[in-house]
Amino acid sequence: MKQLILCVLAALFLATPALAEKKDTCVSCHRDLDGEMAAPVQGMQGDVHAQYGLSCADCHGGDPTQEDMEASMDPRRGYRGAPTVEQIPEFCGTCHADAATIRKFKPGLRVDQLELYWTSVHGQQHQKGDWKVAQCVSCHGVHGILPGSDPRSPVYPTNVPRTCARCHSDAGLMAGYRIPTDQFDKYRTSVHGRPLLEKGVRGAPACNDCHGNHGAAPPGVSSVSNVCGQCHPVNSELLKQSPHQKPFEEMGVAACESCHGNHGIQRPTDDMLGAEEGSACTSCHERGSRGHQAAEAMRGAVDGLKAKRDAAEALILRAEQAGMEVSQAKFDLNEVGNALTKARASVHAFSLVKLEETVKEGEGLADGTRRKGEQAIAELQFRRKGLGVSLVIILGVAVALFFKIREMDRRRGLR
């Protein structure tokens, strides 16, 4: 009898979890359907919302405890169905724009995305009834949304450019908007795109770093300098105080972009500076103008410093490979390299006087380094003198030996 009671209790105990399991008929029904109808179930398995215990009904409404299809998808039980494109932003915003709700799940998450979206070009077009533009689902996906920090997410920094390019590189889709569709192609060859896309360097900017995320819009002409200045503050500051600032403002020229481009920015070279064909300066400054002459002089100054640096480096390398001690000289050479970088940055002040100050400092350092290299080479020469001395001794002994040999030979009657 006791055993029977124990068995029954054990069975109940084991069955309780099964009885207590939440019933989700959305999942159990749709799982067994075909294609498009079953896809949401598979997607949701990895979805970030599912990890917080949220399921179909939490967004779509309805009653997941009902076995009957009509009962579970009954509008009277709150069923909202799949939102239309027009409804999507507000649909997601029901939770994501409500601080109190989000605080329950992830307090650190922002809740201003919807607000920002309405200020963006996408948002404004959406309000005008353009359903082709991006809304939440276009970038984040729908069933199977991953947090932005997950490398598989389409909005993870290294994936952002491709996500934007899905629409912005599609000439057919973009027809009628009068903006180019080559941004991604240009970006991926650029000095920003290559580290991000090819090496996963997170410090490199993606589309959102310059255009904004949810509030995405191209920066205004006057704000380009500030946008670039987020990472390049030295150049931006110098530019704002330079003689270029006012003319750019008056002519409505986007400061940094006018020389460096926007999407296809390449690593700047010294060739961008100067009076040669193809330089950035000659695109505005005509031959004979003051600007033209200044450009030529500035290029000359930078070239001069570079040449001195290269000469010192070659000399030190030669000495090192010959086996001379040059670590101090190499240390100083780092400083010359720094000076050259500073000089190139200070070009953005567009003032020959300021540039020449920086260049002069660098040239002083380069001269000192070169002297150290020359000393090292001279030491090599000095050894030859020491050699001369020892050779004299050897010669002396050899001569004495020669005569000794002759004497020995005579003694033995060999001569």
Add this chain to the structure above:
Amino acid sequence: MEAKTRSKVLDWLDERLQVQVALSFLAKKVVPLHRHSIWYYFGGMALFLFSVQVVTGILLLLYYRPTAEAAFESVQFIVTEVRFGWLIRSIHSWSANLMVAVLFVHMLSVFLLKAYRKPRELTWVTGVLLFFCVLGFGFSGYLLPWNTLAFFATKVGTELVNTVPVVGQPLLIFLRGGEDVTGATLTRFFGFHVAVLPMLTALVLALHLLMVQFQGMSVPPSMQGQEDRMKKMPFFPNFLLRDALGWLVALGLLAALAAVFPWELGVKADPFAPAPAGIKPEWYFMFMFQTLKLAPSHILFLEGEMVVFLFFGLCGLGLILVPFLDVWSRRGERSPLFTAAGILMIVYIATMTAVGYLVKVG
């Protein structure tokens, strides 16, 4: 006064070690004077240069570190921080090359003068073994500075071992201390260079020198009949003083080379960098290397490189066995075939070495 001290010391030693027997034997050592006597100097010169290597090598050993992380830096340290380190290092590198050159002359002159004839067969055999030891010294030592040149020369050099059938692959792994040339190879080569080879060389050299003392200097076959009538020079002190003069000149030459053409440090080896164009082995391996490069990909049904390798292996074996192969010299007859072979060897080596440096092949 000094004569009395000298004889006192000798008596003391003689009572214990019978040194007088050896000394009086050596005092009688003579060197025959004839047209080809000049070649007698080269053995002693090689010995002198070898001693220079031992001394400078031991000195370098005080500072050198045989690991991939520190080898290059330690050589740099020797050359830049240690007083006269540049001199010791450059002398070691130059003397190595001079020694190999002198050894080529010594070996080839002995060959052409047929000094390997009875009773000097074993002297020849030990000599050839010494030659192989020295080549081993050269190959193992070359890697030790761990610069790009050394690294890739070793890579290419050891790679060739692979072409030997059956034992090639295990031999390669034994030499390299693994599949590739790594720090393990460096440590291994270091062990060969400073312990294994010196010990082997010391033993074989002792035998070689002992035999030379016992058997005296050989004269060329054509002059054998006149040997008794030839002028003889006592080794002590006349020939030895001449030897010393030669050694003195060599020392001066080494010092000059070290100061005027110091041995470069190069760039630290980077195993992951691509091989630089035009890797060459040291000049004394060039003729073998060049032959391999010129070998067709297949000879009959065998791989070209393997055939060349085996050919050189056979040559090496043949070289050791020369005294036994040259039946004409054994019978006391003239041996023009072997003279021709010797000259052919010289011409081949010289030509291939020149081609290796002058002609861009492949």
Add this chain to the structure above:
Amino acid sequence: MAHGEGLLNGRPAGGRRRFLNWALGGGAVGLAGSVFYPILQFVLPPRLSEAVLASVVAGKVGELAPNTGKIFKFGSKPGLLVRLPSGEYKAFSAVCSHLQCTVQYRGDLSQIWCACHNGHFNLNGEVLSGPPPAPLEAYSVAVRGDEIVVSKA
């Protein structure tokens, strides 16, 4: 044998022979000296006792005030020694991982900063903002007596 030539019994006169012996002996001593002197100098250890620069004295105790930093030479590259507000020391390679400018310590930010392109690093050498793609290599610091010794970690 002619006396006129200074020969006596087939040998050069004693004086000449003695001179020759002295010349040879003296020369040999000179030669020995010029061989043994370099060897002796070689075996005496140089000032810098180790080949691979594993550690360096970056400064003296008391040289740096709290919340300041200084650049020191580590081999041929610059290093940065920082004294935290708490008084303890940290050291890093001062070569910025972006374009190899020399970084500096900013006491006002309690961060390491690169002036070239506004790269910011925290006191673990990790990148906080700006273009540097990799953290600064950290060195280990030990205080020995009154010297601050920095070595590769």
